[in-house]
Amino acid sequence: MLSEKMENALNEQINAELWSAYLYLSMAMQFENSGMSGVANWFKIQFKEEQAHAEIFMNYINQRGGRVILKPIAAVDAEWASPLDAFKATLAHERKVTAMINNLYAIAESEHDYATRDRMAWFVNEQVEEEETAQQLIDKFTLIGNDGMGLYMLNQELAARTYTAPSILAAE
Numbered sequence: 001m002l003s004e005k006m007e008n009a010l011n012e013q014i015n016a017e018l019w020s021a022y023l024y025l026s027m028a029m030q031f032e033n034s035g036m037s038g039v040a041n042w043f044k045i046q047f048k049e050e051q052a053h054a055e056i057f058m059n060y061i062n063q064r065g066g067r068v069i070l071k072p073i074a075a076v077d078a079e080w081a082s083p084l085d086a087f088k089a090t091l092a093h094e095r096k097v098t099a100m101i102n103n104l105y106a107i108a109e110s111e112h113d114y115a116t117r118d119r120m121a122w123f124v125n126e127q128v129e130e131e132e133t134a135q136q137l138i139d140k141f142t143l144i145g146n147d148g149m150g151l152y153m154l155n156q157e158l159a160a161r162t163y164t165a166p167s168i169l170a171a172e
Protein backbone atom coordinates (compact mmCIF):
# COMPACT_ATOMS: atom_id res chain seq x y z
CA MET A 1 0.00 0.00 0.00
CA LEU A 2 1.16 3.52 -0.79
CA SER A 3 1.47 6.02 2.05
CA GLU A 4 -0.73 9.09 1.76
CA LYS A 5 2.36 11.24 1.26
CA MET A 6 3.65 8.98 -1.53
CA GLU A 7 0.25 8.79 -3.22
CA ASN A 8 -0.17 12.57 -3.16
CA ALA A 9 3.32 13.09 -4.56
CA LEU A 10 2.68 10.57 -7.36
CA ASN A 11 -0.59 12.33 -8.19
CA GLU A 12 1.30 15.65 -8.39
CA GLN A 13 3.68 14.00 -10.84
CA ILE A 14 0.79 12.91 -13.09
CA ASN A 15 -0.22 16.56 -13.29
CA ALA A 16 3.38 17.58 -14.04
CA GLU A 17 3.67 14.99 -16.84
CA LEU A 18 0.38 16.10 -18.38
CA TRP A 19 1.49 19.73 -18.10
CA SER A 20 4.68 18.74 -19.94
CA ALA A 21 2.55 17.10 -22.63
CA TYR A 22 0.52 20.30 -22.98
CA LEU A 23 3.70 22.42 -23.14
CA TYR A 24 5.18 20.34 -25.97
CA LEU A 25 1.86 20.28 -27.82
CA SER A 26 1.83 24.09 -27.65
CA MET A 27 5.34 24.15 -29.12
CA ALA A 28 4.27 21.70 -31.84
CA MET A 29 1.34 23.94 -32.80
CA GLN A 30 3.54 27.03 -33.06
CA PHE A 31 6.07 25.35 -35.34
CA GLU A 32 3.32 23.73 -37.41
CA ASN A 33 1.98 27.24 -37.94
CA SER A 34 5.39 28.71 -38.83
CA GLY A 35 6.14 26.10 -41.48
CA MET A 36 8.64 23.99 -39.55
CA SER A 37 6.70 20.76 -39.69
CA GLY A 38 9.72 18.62 -38.76
CA VAL A 39 10.22 20.54 -35.50
CA ALA A 40 6.45 20.30 -34.94
CA ASN A 41 6.67 16.53 -35.48
CA TRP A 42 9.42 16.21 -32.87
CA PHE A 43 7.32 18.07 -30.29
CA LYS A 44 4.17 16.10 -31.17
CA ILE A 45 6.05 12.90 -30.38
CA GLN A 46 7.30 14.47 -27.18
CA PHE A 47 3.65 15.25 -26.37
CA LYS A 48 2.81 11.54 -26.77
CA GLU A 49 5.78 10.50 -24.63
CA GLU A 50 4.67 12.75 -21.80
CA GLN A 51 1.16 11.32 -21.97
CA ALA A 52 2.75 7.87 -21.72
CA HIS A 53 4.71 8.99 -18.65
CA ALA A 54 1.46 10.12 -17.01
CA GLU A 55 -0.10 6.78 -17.92
CA ILE A 56 2.77 4.87 -16.29
CA PHE A 57 2.17 6.80 -13.06
CA MET A 58 -1.61 6.24 -13.26
CA ASN A 59 -1.17 2.50 -13.87
CA TYR A 60 1.28 2.30 -11.00
CA ILE A 61 -1.01 4.05 -8.49
CA ASN A 62 -3.86 1.75 -9.55
CA GLN A 63 -1.65 -1.33 -9.26
CA ARG A 64 -0.82 -0.35 -5.71
CA GLY A 65 -4.47 0.16 -4.77
CA GLY A 66 -4.22 3.96 -4.69
CA ARG A 67 -6.59 6.52 -6.17
CA VAL A 68 -5.65 8.66 -9.15
CA ILE A 69 -6.89 12.24 -8.80
CA LEU A 70 -6.62 14.43 -11.91
CA LYS A 71 -6.08 18.10 -11.22
CA PRO A 72 -6.42 21.15 -13.50
CA ILE A 73 -3.66 21.64 -16.04
CA ALA A 74 -2.12 25.12 -15.75
CA ALA A 75 -1.79 27.31 -18.83
CA VAL A 76 1.34 27.02 -21.00
CA ASP A 77 3.17 29.59 -23.15
CA ALA A 78 2.19 29.83 -26.81
CA GLU A 79 5.17 31.62 -28.36
CA TRP A 80 8.86 30.85 -28.65
CA ALA A 81 11.20 33.06 -30.65
CA SER A 82 12.82 30.14 -32.50
CA PRO A 83 13.33 26.36 -32.34
CA LEU A 84 16.52 27.08 -30.37
CA ASP A 85 14.48 29.01 -27.84
CA ALA A 86 11.93 26.19 -27.57
CA PHE A 87 14.64 23.58 -26.99
CA LYS A 88 16.24 25.79 -24.34
CA ALA A 89 12.84 25.98 -22.61
CA THR A 90 12.55 22.21 -23.00
CA LEU A 91 15.88 21.60 -21.26
CA ALA A 92 15.03 24.02 -18.44
CA HIS A 93 11.69 22.28 -17.95
CA GLU A 94 13.16 18.76 -18.04
CA ARG A 95 15.70 19.76 -15.39
CA LYS A 96 12.76 20.68 -13.13
CA VAL A 97 11.09 17.35 -13.88
CA THR A 98 14.33 15.56 -13.00
CA ALA A 99 14.33 17.29 -9.60
CA MET A 100 10.71 16.18 -9.06
CA ILE A 101 11.55 12.56 -9.96
CA ASN A 102 14.56 12.63 -7.63
CA ASN A 103 12.26 13.88 -4.87
CA LEU A 104 9.82 11.00 -5.49
CA TYR A 105 12.74 8.59 -5.32
CA ALA A 106 13.87 10.15 -2.04
CA ILE A 107 10.38 9.91 -0.50
CA ALA A 108 10.11 6.25 -1.54
CA GLU A 109 13.53 5.50 -0.09
CA SER A 110 12.81 7.28 3.18
CA GLU A 111 9.61 5.24 3.56
CA HIS A 112 11.30 1.94 2.62
CA ASP A 113 8.80 1.75 -0.26
CA TYR A 114 11.17 -0.15 -2.54
CA ALA A 115 8.57 -0.94 -5.21
CA THR A 116 8.01 2.78 -5.81
CA ARG A 117 11.73 3.46 -5.57
CA ASP A 118 12.40 0.89 -8.31
CA ARG A 119 9.69 2.36 -10.54
CA MET A 120 11.24 5.81 -10.02
CA ALA A 121 14.62 4.41 -11.06
CA TRP A 122 13.17 3.92 -14.57
CA PHE A 123 12.23 7.61 -14.62
CA VAL A 124 15.64 8.65 -13.28
CA ASN A 125 17.20 7.03 -16.36
CA GLU A 126 14.54 8.41 -18.66
CA GLN A 127 15.38 11.92 -17.44
CA VAL A 128 19.06 11.46 -18.32
CA GLU A 129 17.92 10.83 -21.90
CA GLU A 130 15.43 13.72 -21.93
CA GLU A 131 18.09 16.20 -20.82
CA GLU A 132 20.72 14.78 -23.18
CA THR A 133 18.39 14.95 -26.19
CA ALA A 134 17.35 18.54 -25.45
CA GLN A 135 21.01 19.55 -25.05
CA GLN A 136 21.97 17.87 -28.34
CA LEU A 137 19.23 19.77 -30.17
CA ILE A 138 20.31 23.04 -28.54
CA ASP A 139 23.84 22.33 -29.78
CA LYS A 140 22.64 21.61 -33.32
CA PHE A 141 20.44 24.70 -33.60
CA THR A 142 23.22 26.83 -32.09
CA LEU A 143 25.71 25.49 -34.62
CA ILE A 144 23.38 26.22 -37.53
CA GLY A 145 22.41 29.71 -36.38
CA ASN A 146 20.43 31.45 -39.13
CA ASP A 147 21.74 29.31 -42.00
CA GLY A 148 18.66 28.56 -44.10
CA MET A 149 19.98 25.35 -45.62
CA GLY A 150 21.05 24.07 -42.22
CA LEU A 151 17.63 24.83 -40.73
CA TYR A 152 15.96 23.12 -43.69
CA MET A 153 18.04 19.99 -43.18
CA LEU A 154 17.64 19.86 -39.40
CA ASN A 155 13.88 20.32 -39.85
CA GLN A 156 13.96 17.30 -42.19
CA GLU A 157 15.94 15.31 -39.61
CA LEU A 158 13.35 16.03 -36.91
CA ALA A 159 10.54 15.08 -39.29
CA ALA A 160 11.89 11.51 -39.20
CA ARG A 161 11.29 11.01 -35.47
CA THR A 162 8.72 8.29 -34.78
CA TYR A 163 6.89 7.37 -31.59
CA THR A 164 7.74 4.23 -29.66
CA ALA A 165 5.82 3.42 -26.49
CA PRO A 166 8.06 3.33 -23.40
CA SER A 167 9.20 -0.19 -22.53
CA ILE A 168 7.24 -0.24 -19.24
CA LEU A 169 3.94 0.62 -20.97
CA ALA A 170 4.57 -1.82 -23.78
CA ALA A 171 5.09 -4.58 -21.20
CA GLU A 172 1.86 -3.83 -19.30
Ligand code: MG
Pocket residue numbers: 017020049050053097
Ligand atom coordinates in the same frame (compact mmCIF):
# COMPACT_ATOMS: atom_id res chain seq x y z
MG1 MG B 1 8.11 13.15 -18.65
